[in-house]
Amino acid sequence: MKELGKKVLAGDIRAASRLIRNLEDQIPETNIAMREIFAHTGNSHVIGITGAPGAGKSTLTDELIDAYRKKDKTVGVLAVDPTSPFTGGALLGDRIRMLRHAEDKGVFVRSLATRGAMGGISKAVGEGIHVMDVLKKDKIIVETVGVGQQEVEIINHAHTVIVVLVPGMGDEIQALKAGLMEIADIFVINKADRDGAGKLYKETLNMVKMSKDMGDNGSWTIPVLLVENVLEPNKFAESVKALSDKIDEHYQYLVDNNLLSERMRRKTAAEVNEALWGNILQPVLSDLHSQGEMEKMVDKVLSRQTDPYTLAEEIASRYIKKQA
């Protein structure tokens, strides 16, 4: 346990995987290892892949790994799937699409469950990225859970966000909505050999142009890439290679325009926020749980003896000592 940070710094996969698990399980001493490795992070290019369930994110990720390996880049993957709200269990099935890389030492795939997080990734993703970074992965791909319109937390972690769309999911009004459609640095229209792909392509282009006219996204024009026919491996590989080129182009754009630090700042702010949360709120919650007080409070609110707002104020005044 003590040596975990050092082992990860030495490139030990087992230790790295254990560290990610400790992060997921919120083992308190994990901070020690994270402190050790933090200074060595900040070198990888983090790519987020998001989109609806079944849009093809894992299959794209698999091919993207291949494209990057051919460019002699090492790749880390954090693939997130949902935790059951009923049992706490999870079926993590993204890896099944990436089996061919299992023995490649230049590729490290790790599956994570959301564990109740609502933003499309899990709480451990942010720090999991640091772990992959320390393992000197050139490209870190974060595959979100299948998302809807609103789960956009990936923007706090990725330098380049790819939104994967598929035909048949709605009309042009959907493309104008806030949320998911706003966060793309690159759009991929996957399964583009299916009916409706042409229409979706045009609608997405229109939306991108409108954003551009309104002055969004600086000088970066969001590309809309068509990826078709996973059943024709060569064609598929070719279009994903083109995607990898675009991703690299976006990274270069961020570097050339000093925008990378802006993105990293967003992540850092989220991390500081998270660490404060962990150090301030989490101990209070643990305390309340272990005293059995949480249950009592729920009972009180349930029977309408009090309300959540009064309760929260009482707890806050008990735990927080205001500094003069």
Add this chain to the structure above:
Amino acid sequence: MSDRRIRILLAKPGLDGHDRGARVLARCFRDAGFEVIYTGCHQTPEQIASAAVQEDVDVVGLSCLSGAHKYLFPQVAKLLQDEGAGDIMVIGGGIIPDQDMQALYEAGLKAIFTPGATLDSLVEWINTNVKPRA
């Protein structure tokens, strides 16, 4: 507030495409509150061992209906040993004749489940024998 969950990798090694049973188990373990990494069919022991290490699982569950269990199961256990991950438990299931059991246990398998084993008995075995490692 730490929250250790049991993590299981389910895999079908070798030339065997019959994964209905493995899928049922994946679903069953999910419902038992475990995190199941389902990796599907047609895998080499090397792929399975490497995935188990990358995923930091507590248990590897192997399913084999092809008759090649006497090579495939021990091989996974051996590779995990070689990678310094001998503490990851390997369990197996499938069409396993009684006379093969001893050899599999000697090769490091911790439990073998054959047709007729109930889902409850598997979950109970795991809950009793697997402690998520600290």
